[in-house]
Amino acid sequence: MTTEVKDFKLDGESIIARSKERGEGDFIVGKKQEAIDKFDALEMPKPDKTRINRWDFFTVSSPVVNSEVYESLETLPNTVKEVVDLDVVENLYVQHNNTPAFLKVSDDLLEQGVIVENIFEASENHRELVEKYFMTDGVKIDEHKLAAYHAAMLNGGLFVYVPKNVKVPTPIQMVVLHDDENASLFNHLLLVADEGSEVTFVENYVSTVEESKEQLNIISEVIAKDNAKITYGAVDFLAAGFTGYANRRGVASNDATIDWALGLMNDSNVIYDNTTYLMGDRSNSDLKIVVVGRGDQRQNFTTKIIHYGKESNGHILKHGVMKDSATSIFNGIGQIKKGASGADAQQESRVLMLNDRARGDANPILLIDEDDVTAGHAASVGRVDPIQLFYLMSRGISQKEAERLVIHGFLAPVVKALPIESVKRQLTEVIELKVVSK
Amino acid sequence: MTSVLEIKDLHVEIDGKPILKGIDLTLKQGEIHAVMGPNGTGKSTLAQAIMGHPRYDVTQGEVLLDGENVLEMEVDERAHAGLFLGMQYPSEISGVTNSDFLRSAINSQREEGDEINLMQFIKKLDKNMNELEMDLDMSTRYLNEGFSGGEKKRNEILQLLMLEPKFGILDEIDSGLDIDALKVVSKGINSMRGENFGALIITHYQRLLNYITPDFVHVIMKGKVVKSGGKELAERLEAEGYEWIKDELGIEDETVVE
Numbered sequence A: 001m002t003t004e005v006k007d008f009k010l011d012g013e014s015i016i017a018r019s020k021e022r023g024e025g026d027f028i029v030g031k032k033q034e035a036i037d038k039f040d041a042l043e044m045p046k047p048d049k050t051r052i053n054r055w056d057f058f059t060v061s062s063p064v065v066n067s068e069v070y071e072s073l074e075t076l077p078n079t080v081k082e083v084v085d086l087d088v089v090e091n092l093y094v095q096h097n098n099t100p101a102f103l104k105v106s107d108d109l110l111e112q113g114v115i116v117e118n119i120f121e122a123s124e125n126h127r128e129l130v131e132k133y134f135m136t137d138g139v140k141i142d143e144h145k146l147a148a149y150h151a152a153m154l155n156g157g158l159f160v161y162v163p164k165n166v167k168v169p170t171p172i173q174m175v176v177l178h179d180d181e182n183a184s185l186f187n188h189l190l191l192v193a194d195e196g197s198e199v200t201f202v203e204n205y206v207s208t209v210e211e212s213k214e215q216l217n218i219i220s221e222v223i224a225k226d227n228a229k230i231t232y233g234a235v236d237f238l239a240a241g242f243t244g245y246a247n248r249r250g251v252a253s254n255d256a257t258i259d260w261a262l263g264l265m266n267d268s269n270v271i272y273d274n275t276t277y278l279m280g281d282r283s284n285s286d287l288k289i290v291v292v293g294r295g296d297q298r299q300n301f302t303t304k305i306i307h308y309g310k311e312s313n314g315h316i317l318k319h320g321v322m323k324d325s326a327t328s329i330f331n332g333i334g335q336i337k338k339g340a341s342g343a344d345a346q347q348e349s350r351v352l353m354l355n356d357r358a359r360g361d362a363n364p365i366l367l368i369d370e371d372d373v374t375a376g377h378a379a380s381v382g383r384v385d386p387i388q389l390f391y392l393m394s395r396g397i398s399q400k401e402a403e404r405l406v407i408h409g410f411l412a413p414v415v416k417a418l419p420i421e422s423v424k425r426q427l428t429e430v431i432e433l434k435v436v437s438k
Numbered sequence B: 001m002t003s004v005l006e007i008k009d010l011h012v013e014i015d016g017k018p019i020l021k022g023i024d025l026t027l028k029q030g031e032i033h034a035v036m037g038p039n040g041t042g043k044s045t046l047a048q049a050i051m052g053h054p055r056y057d058v059t060q061g062e063v064l065l066d067g068e069n070v071l072e073m074e075v076d077e078r079a080h081a082g083l084f085l086g087m088q089y090p091s092e093i094s095g096v097t098n099s100d101f102l103r104s105a106i107n108s109q110r111e112e113g114d115e116i117n118l119m120q121f122i123k124k125l126d127k128n129m130n131e132l133e134m135d136l137d138m139s140t141r142y143l144n145e146g147f148s149g150g151e152k153k154r155n156e157i158l159q160l161l162m163l164e165p166k167f168g169i170l171d172e173i174d175s176g177l178d179i180d181a182l183k184v185v186s187k188g189i190n191s192m193r194g195e196n197f198g199a200l201i202i203t204h205y206q207r208l209l210n211y212i213t214p215d216f217v218h219v220i221m222k223g224k225v226v227k228s229g230g231k232e233l234a235e236r237l238e239a240e241g242y243e244w245i246k247d248e249l250g251i252e253d254e255t256v257v258e
């Protein structure tokens, strides 16, 4: 494997050499080597209806940048503070570009055996656990070229493990601050909720740079064992210019639940893959996504729930707003495998277009190999309803404010589902910024 | 000063199809006018055109509020000028709570920096919802979403009471209301009655007018006002229907369709 780097050629050997130099443990070095070995033979992923053959997913300025760490909550930069409920936050990991910069975990959780550590440390301190779940049940290294590239270039991320029957009372939050335009993010989030446990996890990606030509290649593997419940919230708001691949994958065992609420607000071209495997009987996933596209960005949102378990429930709700000449593809796939009797697969995609140049395409797909199931989909692409605007304006509300209300209202079902107040507020502000700004 | 709303020779089309064919009506504050007429004769069209509904084209005539040309105003400006339309079929707006909407509406009528304070707003909302016997949690629900027919109508009147316009045009505000709700809503409208409020109430039934006694009653057919009178006109219509007017005026088909 060789990859284009602006200033120098990077090949498999130097990736491994650098990894060792940075003190990454045997496990990670081994995974990187495995990815490098497999890379050449792998295909690119094929997001339906978006041609990515001219996208550059590989060029980076620097495989890792070193950034400042923070000693305390008080010294966190404002951009980070804004998305944290400072008064109540108990569990927080801040990553500054590629550098683990701050970590706070409540003693209570540590005593109960909850693990919150950056992925590199965790791979050494809890090797068996990481080895068991890292790119095995969720996203495999050889799933496609971008998964392998992610593993080879891995330069950040977090491992969260919740032991059996532990119910984490307050959210665990990860904030990734991107403020170096030369930083690429190859972040891996591995979240495992063991049997009967419960946890709420929220991640924020924020940039303060105007533009960055780097790579965003992030993978989350979210694993809920029997009877576990995971609530997963995210707000992605990275700058324009990135080439993005964001894969968030869920695996739910018997009676487990994984609920997602994702605000996908990146300003760059991104392929989003959000797939949940409902492996277990009576497993559930509720997936809510909101997106706003602006400028000339191109995005593909593929959301998929695959039902293996009997009486499993998968519900997808996607609301998108497209303005300027943004282009977005919304693929929603509900797949029910043979044997998943009693499964229920539902999805709804709604796209609101704010002008004629924007493009939005909603493709609901149901793939069903079992008779005894229920499934349904609804999709629409449309403009702001002039009759709704008339109604609001007839009460004195200006056209601009009326549009604002309708758009916020349209996105509200997902904003409301986000589990942390400050993150809700942030998402509302981001929506305001993206929708209202000209 | 008593405000006056004048509708002069109003002609309105929808998709090129003439609906109103010369309506003349003058409303003064302090007066209640009832507008009646068979289905499909143009009553809602009149109401919507006055408020500026985007699908209705005014092709002739004028609407003046204290001499100001209403037809040149944007919809929100008409509201600011003092007009209010209680709609026959109110829109549902998902994700926007009733109370957020009401606050935006009230603040839109006030200067920037002089927004209604939260306590004042809640007090006023409480009082009006009480008066209309509405459940308080209706204010945190999304605007009209999933409201029953009667609840929507009550919610229109709530907006009327909150916004206190100069003129209220109320389109079939009584349809879908049960007997008790009709009394409650009438009470709400009557509480607005006075020298600072005028209303044009579109209805099919004398029942409503038993509670809100009109000063004038107008009958619309074929897109025109064909008869006007006092409250006794409504009583006669209730008793005898529209046939006698049609006979009197030689109208065979009362709808607007040619």
Ligand SMILES: Nc1ncnc2c1ncn2[C@@H]1O[C@H](COP(=O)(O)OP(=O)(O)OP(=O)(O)O)[C@@H](O)[C@H]1O
Residues within 6 Å of the ligand: B014, B015, B017, B019, B037, B038, B039, B040, B041, B042, B043, B044, B045, B046, B055, B088, B255, B256, B257
């Ligand atoms: N969007 C439209 N397209 C075509 N025709 C329309 C449209 N809206 C209304 N009309 C027609 O205009 C005429 C008048 O309608 P309008 O709603 O004003 O009647 P109305 O007097 O309010 O009736 P009702 O008592 O049933 O409420 C009707 O024939 C109706 O079918």
Ligand SMILES: [Mg+2]
Residues within 6 Å of the ligand: B043, B044, B045, B088, B171, B172
């Ligand atoms: Mg009508």
